[in-house]
Amino acid sequence: MKAPNSNWWRGGVIYQIYPRSFADSNGDGIGDLPGITARLDHIARLGADGIWLSPFFRSPMKDFGYDVSDYCDVDPMFGTLDDFKVLVRRAHELGLKVMIDQVLSHTADQHPWFVESRASLDNPKADWYVWADAKDDGNPPNNWLSIFGGSAWQWDTRRCQYYLHNFLTSQPDLNFHHPEVQDALLGTVKFWLDLGVDGYRLDTANFYFHDRQLRDNPGRGRPTGEDPAVNAVNPYGWQRHMHDKSQPENLVFLQRLRALLDQYPDTTMVGEIGDDDGLARVAEYTSGGDKLHMAYCFDLLGVAHGAPFIHGVMTRFGEVVGSGWPCWALSNHDVVRVATRWGGDRPPAALLRLAMALVLSLRGSVCLYQGEELGLPEADVAFEDLQDPYGITMWPEFKGRDGCRTPFPWSTTAPDLGFSSVAGGRAPWLPVAASHRALAVDVQQADADSLLNHTRALLAWRRGQPALRDGEMTLLPLHDQVLAWVRRSGHERVLCAFNLSEGEAVLNLPAHEQVAAVLSDSGVRGATVHDRTVHFDPHGVLFARLA
Template identity: 55%
Template sequence: MMNDQEWWRGAVIYQVYPRSFFDSNNDGIGDLPGVTAKMSYIASLGVDAIWLSPFFTSPMKDFGYDVSDYCGIDPIFGDLADFDELVASAHHHGIKVMIDQVLNHSSDQHPWFVESRNSRNNDKADWYVWADAKPDGTVPNNWLSVFGGPAWHWDSRRRQYYLHNFLDSQPDLNFHNPVVVDTLLDTVEFWLKRGVDGFRLDTANYYYHDLEFRNNPPKEEVIEGSIGVRLDNPYAYQLHIYDKSRPENIAFLKRLRHLLDQYPNTTTVGEVGCDFALETMAAYTQGKDKLHMCYSFDLLTHDSSMTHIRNTMETIEAGLGDGWPCWSIGNHDVERVVSRWGKNHDMVAKGKIYMAMLLTLRGSVCLYQGEELGLPEAELTFDQLVDPFGIAFWPEFKGRDGCRTPIPWKNEALGGFTQSAQPWLPIADSQRSMAVSEQEGNRHSVLHAYRDFLHIRRSHPELRYGDIEFLYNDETTLTFVRRYKGKCIYVAINTAEQDIILPVEFTLSPITLPEAIQSGYVDGGTIILPPFSILLASILD
């Protein structure tokens, strides 16, 4: 199969949101020792790697995505010794460790920014993106923050505006300053020296801005429901060509790759969110001299149709060249997939079939903690919210807290997440009955379906490395073939609640699926797909 240098190709990466995984010290917040304590559980899933959301020192205004020390562990999560123990435990279980890198912006409490805002002529004066006001005192241009409103915040000491693509407490670093780039790469190398196997790069296309501060043009058409578009947020009304996805990004990604190449068997996956995500994924991963892989928001929308899935896959396949995709149908920023895609249906069955679909597509995969339990979105009241994004846009958008509630390990009041402390987010009533302890003894559970299907994926290199050719789809049905080294697997997926009968032109030998997964079957020259089922079969001719 692939050599050790390319372990990431076709890998399944399990995203751990440490605050909500397991609380080891009974303070109501998950921590790094909690992740280590549950490493055997993670290993039992059959994943190749974990991706740890930020655990760096932070004032936690955006829950760790506002970093105040890139080489420090926030005390609520533990310390460097705890991190080293986590890495050692993961490696003992054969699991790689990837960590989030939030390089685009820091916290406004980072010492770099504290010095930068102090004057216009100090050593770090140009480490962040500063701009003068217009003659009338207004903001430098029309750039907007993802979190709403202008992307500029006035600083009375410097009497200038600074750029923030997200919260105003998250000032953007100035990547046009080579000293900034060198320093950030030094922080990346700090973690490489501690044994990490790779990085998930937050907002990987935001690093550079247009030096002329030109205004973004308006979008000609704003379609609600398309990727990343909500009409309650003015950010959706611009074509973001000057505030992100700038061509200078490419040179930085090459420098980053050169650094990682000095540490064998390491990898990167970049988060790309923009109007041209698929094209950007191709540009960032082609040539084997930039990112190893990217993932976009294309499967994080509300469109679960098989037409959308096929169109997305074929578009990226056509333009990716020798680049490599990584797909996700859920993460810490979007509504949980069984709620987003499974409304008004059997969520357990939906959770299984969308998992099977994701794990049979070409590319690497990111699974978000709790997906293996089929957890729905937690319904929270306004007074329970802590997410600044959700608070700002309530009630049209309820924020990201509903997908970040603690993992239920046991069917009890505190979910086995903590012993007696009040959890930082409430344990969802709708999730307790889906606890790990409840699903372990049920061979038909979503948890067993995930474990079993991940084993199948590992057992068939065609599903991990093979080419893909789509054959047929309608809104609820999808068929395709995966080919690798002379072997072929036929895949047929039914996401509808009724039987589907399809003709098939191949001679098929069905692959036996475990009882947790609803399987289709072959009947002469047709295949029968029961509701929410998948057929895997070797092609014999």
């Protein structure tokens, strides 16, 4: 029997916290759970519906928590299980749901399961990971590649076999074809549900299963760099990933996972999808009400962002979505911050307001990454300060993910911008960005025209707009400068229009449409309406009620 679900997540706003970089409570230079708890008021005041915590489980931290060595405990650098319980309780008091990052596709090589699995060919967990014999010439069993560079296969001298790793060699992939592996992982999911979490962000949700026959992936040729889902300097993008992920069996496991969550009231899941056709996979994985509640891909997380490009993304999504439900994001812990991707070294304030209004008016739910509400640009991290193994490997053409993970700026005058609450503590694990000083929370709180205050007002206004939270969406025709759509709920229809260009623009509405009222209480600006013609300032935005 299903538990009741309020669908709070449908059209909701989830604030992503990267724990290492949010708030340091003990002065060791690394953010932690008590630090997050002390700063939850900021997120509640912002107007988010919930938080997503990136991994805080026990880990050797080769990939900063995405290499788990114990799924059911907190790594001491972040605190204790009791600290987590306090965090959940405080979040709930503030009206915030708590979602945690579950990394199911792989573990750390220090996880007891892998230690046992690699010990011999016939131990009880020998088949819990993906092992394969070498070819006759000693090469790996196929051409699969790791996202972090090189072959996805690592030779192990204990078993004289290769094991699969889609990421670092220290992140071996679990064998989901083994029923005991699925059962064990579902047990770890249940552990946190019983502690009161409200849902999960599922890392690499389409990577769980691999092709049993270990067939080679076909080549696609060297990418042009125009595909937002492909890193042009990484050979991983030279393949069509037909066999190493997104296998049909994945759907069955997601149904098992959903059945477990459906036993707990008001819970949800959002899956990360990295696929050659991410939008289609999002639609597939969220359709039917028996798999993921929502999912996101990387189409809006690349450099491309003009009106024609986003119009194409939304057109494609409208073609495949069916009963699926997306979760849109413009920034997260894996990509260059949107302020820099869209705005360059000096992003215009109007563009940042536009980006926030745009993502909050799409059909779907929304993830906001910490600092996005401040308009933080990507930090410039020197090579000698890099921590991300991905960036160290791909330097200098790809600098990795450290630039979006630097410490959060709370106070413009405090040491390390207030990241640590302890005077004289250790230096932060990544350098504080000088470009973030003028954008700190205390500065923006005192400025009525800041992006922070704009975002607070926009989120408060959006709560009273059913059309924007859960309404249908109809794109207006393609325009070189202006991206526009209509959201509808019942008889209420809201026009959402965005000038993504640096110049003035004019949008002529279809002959059958008439603006009844400009929704100036939304706080957006930069557009005026005359009959059926909308005049936009550079990066101007319009929300209007249609007759």
